Amino acid sequence: MDPDAVAKAFVEHYYTTFDANRAGLANLYQEGSMLTFEGQKIQGSQNIVAKLTSLPFQQCQHNITTVDCQPSGAGGMLVFVSGTLQLAGEQHALKFSQMFHLMPTAQGSFYVLNDIFRLNYA
């Protein structure tokens, strides 16, 4: 499958899950996964999902503007995303950038090994 198509499919799945069922992100991370969220470092699927489900908003909607991907070697894929994040009740959407380093799973899908998220302030 075309790597760009794989990256787009992953990004769609990730943010759809984030926006509809944040706890469902657990199966996209593993024990060795790392998230840096606005400078805070978190390691391992459980801790990462705990962080994401405890973010101070119930509902959100990600709108993706750009998706760039490149193979990282070792079968992995780097994906660089920019977009906006609309929180319920907030007038203005937040702009963000995020990078994922995906690794293949035995079942033929991908999990997130490295994840770095930053809001883009004006």
Place this chain on the structure above:
Amino acid sequence: MEEQVDLVGKAFVDHFYHLFDNDRPALSSLYQPTSMLTFEGQKIQGVDDITAKLNQLPFDQCRHEISTIDSQPCSFTGGIVVFVSGSLQLPGEEHHLRFSQMFHLIPMLQGSFFVQNDIFRLNYG
């Protein structure tokens, strides 16, 4: 106390943008034939084509100011991913351009790193 990977990430970022802003052709020392750059959606492969692209950008002078640097180790590649955000000032332009960039650095035998993957995006709006 800063972790090793953060120190490496910061040192690399300082070096990269110092070269970019002061001696752009010297960036060729940081890429190899297997390196990949995606610059505003345009995909370029290999040190020669990447260096050509960067040297041909439509400005002679620029200054990068870095706002954030986040680094993580990659257990499978032995490398480091570095995620940067900041602004780019071009001479004669009133407003800075904001950008985000990610690097995947691979260690070399001499203890330094080269850029295997590089993705650059301006942040509009």
